Each structure stands twice: as C-alpha cells, then as structure tokens.
Amino acid sequence: MNDLKDLDWDATIALNDWGNDVVDLFFNTITHKLYSIPLYLVLLYFFYKKLGWKNTMISVVAIAILIAASDQIANLFKDGFERLRPFREPALDGLISKVGRSGGTFGFYSAHASSAVGLATFVCLLLWNTQRLLCVVTIIWAMLVAYSRVYLGLHYLGDILMGAVMGILLGLICFKLFAFAKARYGTKTK
Numbered sequence: 001m002n003d004l005k006d007l008d009w010d011a012t013i014a015l016n017d018w019g020n021d022v023v024d025l026f027f028n029t030i031t032h033k034l035y036s037i038p039l040y041l042v043l044l045y046f047f048y049k050k051l052g053w054k055n056t057m058i059s060v061v062a063i064a065i066l067i068a069a070s071d072q073i074a075n076l077f078k079d080g081f082e083r084l085r086p087f088r089e090p091a092l093d094g095l096i097s098k099v100g101r102s103g104g105t106f107g108f109y110s111a112h113a114s115s116a117v118g119l120a121t122f123v124c125l126l127l128w129n130t131q132r133l134l135c136v137v138t139i140i141w142a143m144l145v146a147y148s149r150v151y152l153g154l155h156y157l158g159d160i161l162m163g164a165v166m167g168i169l170l171g172l173i174c175f176k177l178f179a180f181a182k183a184r185y186g187t188k189t190k
Helices: 002-015 021-031 033-081 111-127 132-151 157-185
Strands: none
Touching (some): 021 033, 021 132, 033 111, 033 132, 033 157, 111 132
C-alpha cells in the first residue's frame, strides 16, 4: 500500500506547478466553474437542437442531479477518508506548490474531476452520433479541469483518477435516468 501512495505522491509532485504565470492563470481559470458558462451555453444550444425544449429541460434536470450527486458523494468520501490535500500534507512541505485558492482540509476524491468527467460522459452519450467534435471538445475540457486540480496543488493524481471513475459511473447512471424520464415525460424526437 505504501508503494501505491509513494507512486501517487511522486506523480503528483511531477505534475504540480511546472508552468509560469500564464499557465498558472490558465489552470486557475479553467478550474473555476463560472468560466465554463460559455461551454454550458453551447451544450444547451445543441441539446435544444437535438431534443427540443421539453427534453432539453429533462436533460438539464438529469445533469443537475449528476452534479449534485457528484459533489455530495465526493464530500462523503472526503469526510470518511480524511486524506489531507497535497498542499496540506506535512511530508510534502516544500515539494508541492499551491497555485490555486485554498481548498478544504481533505481531498479524496476530486468533485471537480467527477463533475467534469460526468458531464462529458453524459454529453458524449447524448451527442456522439451528431456532434463528435463537440464531444471531443467536452472531453478535452473535462481532462483539463481534472488535471488543473493536480497542477494547482489541490489534489493528488489518485484523487483525480477516482473522481474520473465516479464521474463516468454517475454520467452513465444520469444518462439512463434522462432516457427513462424522456421516454416517460418527454416528447418524441427525430
């Protein structure tokens, strides 16, 4: 088990804060949820184009459930595991740069990674056949959001990988929930 922890710490140290002020600004920007609003609006447009208003609203509810579940489950893990964030770990003092704003005390696993990957999963399940480029952009965005948490010193690589797994699972579950609600309460689409 110590070998896995050491590997996680070494990978995190290698991936943390290798850039300059411009790179720092980029990752601080991409990790902030408000700066993703243009992407959300583009996704909303393509959802509407494919689904119509009623089904789009059902998809928005499913995504809201995905994000809420992602955040709350991550909080349960953080409180349960009580794994210090890299910038708070005394053994890593001087080895980890904290570039971002302060996170909480504990960080296993990353809710940012889970939410971003969950959204990308949902988007790809919904739009892959008609909007592959948008799906690829959403996947790249999710990967950058997830990686930003390591770069900024707020999470270990293992936190990100666990968040990504949880995001994929929640994305699949919420897409199934969306499909059920759409079939039951939505309108037929082309």
